[in-house]
Structures are given as C-alpha cells and as structure tokens.
Amino acid sequence: xxxxxxxxxxxxxxxxxxxxxxVQEALDAGEDPTALLNEGMIGAMGNVGxxxxxxxxxxxxxxxxxxxxxxxxxxxxxxxxxxSVGAKGKYIIGTVQGDLHDIGKNLxxxxxxxxxxxxxxxxxDVPAEKFVEAIKANPDCKVVGASALLTTTMDSMKxxxxxxxxxxxxxxxxxxxxxxPITQAFADEVGADAYTPDAGAAAVKAVELAS
Amino acid sequence: xxxxxxxxxxxxxxxxxAIAERNGDYIKEIAQKETDAGAAFIDVCASVKENELxxxxxxxxxxxxxxxxxxxxDSPDVNVCLGALSACKRPGLFNSVSGEGNKIEAAxxxxxxxxxxxxxxxxxxxxxxxxxxxxxxxxxxxDKIMARAAEFGIEExxxxxxxxxxMLCTTDDGEGISMVLEVMRHIKTTHPKVHISGxxxxxxxxxxxxxxxxxxxxxxxxxxxxxxxxxDPLSQDLMGVIYATxxxxxxxxxxAEYTSAYREGIFGAKK
Numbered sequence: 001x002x003x004x005x006x007x008x009x010x011x012x013x014x015x016x017x018x019x020x021x022x023v024q025e026a027l028d029a030g031e032d033p034t035a036l037l038n039e040g041m042i043g044a045m046g047n048v049g050x051x052x053x054x055x056x057x058x059x060x061x062x063x064x065x066x067x068x069x070x071x072x073x074x075x076x077x078x079x080x081x082x083x084s085v086g087a088k089g090k091y092i093i094g095t096v097q098g099d100l101h102d103i104g105k106n107l108x109x110x111x112x113x114x115x116x117x118x119x120x121x122x123x124x125d126v127p128a129e130k131f132v133e134a135i136k137a138n139p140d141c142k143v144v145g146a147s148a149l150l151t152t153t154m155d156s157m158k159x160x161x162x163x164x165x166x167x168x169x170x171x172x173x174x175x176x177x178x179x180x181p182i183t184q185a186f187a188d189e190v191g192a193d194a195y196t197p198d199a200g201a202a203a204v205k206a207v208e209l210a211s
Numbered sequence: 212x213x214x215x216x217x218x219x220x221x222x223x224x225x226x227x228x229a230i231a232e233r234n235g236d237y238i239k240e241i242a243q244k245e246t247d248a249g250a251a252f253i254d255v256c257a258s259v260k261e262n263e264l265x266x267x268x269x270x271x272x273x274x275x276x277x278x279x280x281x282x283x284x285d286s287p288d289v290n291v292c293l294g295a296l297s298a299c300k301r302p303g304l305f306n307s308v309s310g311e312g313n314k315i316e317a318a319x320x321x322x323x324x325x326x327x328x329x330x331x332x333x334x335x336x337x338x339x340x341x342x343x344x345x346x347x348x349x350x351x352x353x354d355k356i357m358a359r360a361a362e363f364g365i366e367e368x369x370x371x372x373x374x375x376x377x378m379l380c381t382t383d384d385g386e387g388i389s390m391v392l393e394v395m396r397h398i399k400t401t402h403p404k405v406h407i408s409g410x411x412x413x414x415x416x417x418x419x420x421x422x423x424x425x426x427x428x429x430x431x432x433x434x435x436x437x438x439x440x441x442x443d444p445l446s447q448d449l450m451g452v453i454y455a456t457x458x459x460x461x462x463x464x465x466x467a468e469y470t471s472a473y474r475e476g477i478f479g480a481k482k
Binding site: 058059060063100101102106107123124150151152154180181 | 288341417
C-alpha cells in the first residue's frame with residue numbers, strides 16, 4: 001500500500017492514534033505534502049461523507065474520521081505552502097438567532113473543514129446582521145451556512161437569508177441551510193441556494209457551490 | 212418515576228402528518244395508549260411554524276376528550292405555553308422555561324398565582340450564552356433558576372430540571388455522559404425535592420439500535436437521581452427496565468410496583 005493510501009485508510013477508519021506517525025513517515029519518505037493533503041486526507045473524507053450518506057457508517061464514525069484528519073493536518077501544516085489548508089476558500093457558518101443548538105452545526109463545520117475549507121464559525125444565536133458583517137469582512141468567502149433546530153427559529157432562518165440578500169451579498173456568497181425542521185421546500189421558499197439533510201451532503205454541496 | 216409521554220410531538224413525522232391533516236383520531240388514540248401505559252403527564256407539542264398556539268389548543272382538547280391524565284404543555288416559545296394554559300382542565304406541567312431571555316420573568320408570576328399554583332414546571336439548564344459545556348456552568352444556571360423560583364414562592368417539588376441530555380455519539384472523547392450525571396448527582400444532593408428529568412431518547416440520536424442505548428441510559432440516570440423523564444411509555448422494554456431499576460434502587464418495596472405493572476401488561480410477555 002502506498003503511503004498516501006495508508007493515510008487515507010487510517011482516516012477512513014478513524015485511527016486517531018496512528019495518524020501522526022503515518023503522516024510523519026510519509027513526509028520522511030519524501031512524499032509531496034500537497035498530495036498527502038488532497039489525495040490522502042480530503043479524498044478520504046469524501047469517501048467518509050459518501051458512506052455516511054449511504055447509511056454504511058454512523059455519526060461517531062464520521063466524527064472520529066474528521067478528528068483523525070485534523071490531527072494529521074497538524075503534522076502536515078508546517079510543510080505546506082501558506083494557503084494549501086483551506087484552499088477551497090472560506091466558509092462562514094452559524095446557528096441562527098434564537099437557537100442555541102450547536103451539535104449539528106459543529107458536525108457540518110468539521111466536515112466542511114475536512115473538505116478543504118477554512119471555516120469561520122460564528123457560534124450559536126447569531127443575529128442576521130452578524131452573518132452579513134462576517135460576509136462583508138471576508139470578501140473572499142463564497143459560501144455561508146445557516147443552521148436551525150427548532151420550528152420556532154425557522155423565521156429567524158428566513159430573516160437571515162433575507163438580510164444576506166438585502167445587503168447585496170448574493171453576488172458574493174451562496175447560502176446553504178439545514179437543521180431538523182428545514183426542508184428543500186423551505187429552502188426554496190426563503191431563497192436559499194441549497195438545502196442538505198446531513199453533514200456529509202453539506203460538504204459535497206459546499207465544494208460544488210464554491211467552485 | 213414520573214413518566215412524561217412524548218409521542219404527541221409535531222417533530223415526530225407520523226404526528227406531524229396527523230397534525231397537518233387535522234387527524235384528531237390519531238391524537239386521541241396516542242393519548243389513550245400513553246395513558247394506559249402509565250403516563251403521569253401527556254406531553255403535547257405542536258412543533259409547527261404557523262398558528263402554533265391554535266394547533267396546540269386543538270391537540271390539548273382532543274387529548275382531554277379521551278383522558279384525565281394531566282397535560283404537559285410543550286413549546287420552545289414561552290408565550291405559546293402561557294397561551295395554552297387556560298385550555299387545560301386540570302393542573303399539568305409547564306414545559307418549559309430556561310435561563311434564556313425573559314422566559315422565567317414571563318412564566319413564574321403566572322405559575323406563582325393562585326390559579327396555577329398546582330402546576331409543575333420544567334426548567335432547562337441553558338441560558339443566553341447557549342448550552343453550557345461543563346457541569347459547573349449548568350449548575351450555575353440551575354442555581355439562578357432555583358433562586359428565582361424561591362423568590363416567586365414556587366416550591367422545589369414543583370420543579371423538574373432538564374439538565375439537557377445531548378446525543379451520546381458526539382460527546383467528546385472519553386467523556387460520555389459523565390458530565391450530565393454529575394449535574395444530576397449534584398442536584399439530588401443539594402435539592403432532594405427537585406425532580407430530575409430530561410428527554411431520554413435524545414441520548415441515542417444517530418446511533419443504531421437506539422432502544423438499547425435508551426435503556427442503558429435510564430439505568431445510569433436513575434442511579435444519579437433521575438425521577439422524571441420525557442420518553443415513550445409504549446416502549447415496553449424501556450418501561451420494564453425503569454420499574455426494575457426502581458426496585459433495585461430500593462424505591463419499590465417488595466417489588467410491588469414492578470409486579471403490578473407487569474400484571475397490567477405495561478411490560479413483559481405480550482398477552
């Protein structure tokens with residue numbers, strides 16, 4: 001098995017304890033750090049997301065794979081050219097105003113990061129204006145994600161999308177929405193660019209929207 | 212164990228469908244089944260975006276047309292909960308307040324009034340900063356809520372605390388649910404009259420064979436002081452585990468409750 005393949009396998013199977021050693025070994029053997037990142041790690045996480053969407057693996061398995069990648073990236077970072085990590089661009093994410101739930105949002109953030117984005121996490125209970133400010137402060141950001149868990153905060157989601165549109169940010173960013181009560185129909189109604197039902201699908205969609 | 216039956220909730224797809232179709236028979240059937248299974252409260256949550264209060268009242272009326280089991284009036288919007296109180300024929304559970312926004316200021320004066328002084332109240336341990344990540348922070352929120360309850364003269368025995376049970380599968384490495392259990396033990400020690408509650412099935416979200424995870428959790432939680440729970444009483448194995456655990460904790464002399472619940476068909480061999 002090639003070093004890159006070994007790293008990909010370790011990430012897919014969530015070998016948190018082995019990953020740092022494997023990445024170091026690959027670097028010592030003269031492997032190209034950028035190839036390790038793109039083919040070994042981001043590629044592996046793509047497979048993980050696909051397996052999750054196909055119900056072949058469960059949330060904790062996806063979570064540990066993403067954490068494994070994060071550890072590997074730490075070893076890789078000093079060897080990469082400045083902007084290789086997060087080369088897909090910036091991704092602004094947050095849970096909408098009035099909603100304190102962050103588990104789903106965090107999982108999506110982790111998967112988006114694993115897909116090669118630099119994630120700007122605004123946290124929970126984020127007012128619409130704060131989304132707009134963050135978008136304006138990061139003119140190179142092309143995708144933004146808003147999360148809501150409660151039916152009572154769906155209006156807040158609607159306001160968030162509207163505020164981003166009204167602020168004239170639609171030429172800069174695409175808007176993704178998600179969370180338990182959110183549906184494709186709701187996303188269409190409020191004028192979001194995409195709805196995804198889970199973290200694996202969100203990562204795939206983010207890549208598509210950013211390119 | 213105080214069973215708060217969870218099935219009449221618009222966030223459950225089958226119930227959402229019944230609500231959308233205004234299928235009253237479905238609501239009545241579930242309410243009857245939950246009563247038969249030993250529910251102390253029947254939780255009613257509309258979980259709709261439009262006309263939440265009207266929908267909630269419609270559901271409450273239907274439940275009360277088939278059973279006298281008290282209602283747990285459930286909405287994340289405190290004004291919807293308040294608006295639905297008058298629809299209830301007898302004292303129930305106000306579900307819920309928390310440290311968020313003005314929920315306590317809005318709800319406690321009403322719950323302290325003569326008209327609603329027999330109602331229980333569920334309080335969630337979160338506040339405007341979010342869902343606290345540590346036991347110490349959740350206990351801080353708890354202390355603030357209890358201080359306000361005392362000011363309003365709401366007795367401890369009327370308060371159910373939901374320490375916020377989050378899904379097991381995304382808890383940080385090695386932590387599991389030990390933090391939540393620590394909160395429960397603390398409350399049990401410092402405020403023995405307060406009911407310790409929570410939404411049991413949250414624990415197993417996103418895991419396969421969820422019912423096993425729920426069962427393991429109730430044993431641990433009851434050992435840490437849980438004596439109230441939002442769950443599905445139609446899950447016979449879960450109910451059996453609860454009765455068995457109560458007996459093991461010394462809360463059921465001569466296993467009388469266990470044996471009679473078995474005889475009533477709440478769990479055990481299907482008759």
